[in-house]
Amino acid sequence: MDFKQILESSYREILRRYIEESSEAALYQGQMFSRKSIKQQISPEEIISIHCKVLKDLYPDIREEILASFDFLIEFMMNYGLAYQEHQSLRDKQF
Amino acid sequence: MDFKQILESSYREILRRYIEESSEAALYQGQMFSRKSIKQQISPEEIISIHCKVLKDLYPDIREEILASFDFLIEFMMNYGLAYQEHQSLRDKQF
Numbered sequence: 001m002d003f004k005q006i007l008e009s010s011y012r013e014i015l016r017r018y019i020e021e022s023s024e025a026a027l028y029q030g031q032m033f034s035r036k037s038i039k040q041q042i043s044p045e046e047i048i049s050i051h052c053k054v055l056k057d058l059y060p061d062i063r064e065e066i067l068a069s070f071d072f073l074i075e076f077m078m079n080y081g082l083a084y085q086e087h088q089s090l091r092d093k094q095f
Numbered sequence: 096m097d098f099k100q101i102l103e104s105s106y107r108e109i110l111r112r113y114i115e116e117s118s119e120a121a122l123y124q125g126q127m128f129s130r131k132s133i134k135q136q137i138s139p140e141e142i143i144s145i146h147c148k149v150l151k152d153l154y155p156d157i158r159e160e161i162l163a164s165f166d167f168l169i170e171f172m173m174n175y176g177l178a179y180q181e182h183q184s185l186r187d188k189q190f
Contacts, residue, residue, distance in 0.1 A: 018167045034174040079129040087182030
């Protein structure tokens, strides 16, 4: 299983737990996972895409407009992903 | 009106239009706005927070679990925001 598959299944599990229990522990686990995701060069728009997929799985009756809104958010976030890639290549040149 | 207020009202307007019309033009406008947001040092988690607020305004009956999921996504995205801040300070030192 590659990191993206691990990320997706872990994200699903931690988010489900957060929604059910509103637990700080799940938030903390999410933060730990986000550090790993950054190290593995997962872009912010990929995270949002996973988030949307998980919501669709957990709530199959989620309204279409909400799902459509995620397409917009993903497009909006792409420039943030590019800015972060630039950051990484800049850092790689420095060290 | 400061940039965050402009961003919020523009984001609401463009997202509403995208959901209603599924238009490429709205996606494009979103991308233009995301570049401005990056320049104005708006973090990715702030964008997600605005997205959630706009959905709540547009769909007051949105289920609580979906809103709660955004709190998780915002926390998850905070490390991406920090990584981007780091990028900016690194760039400021270089130029």
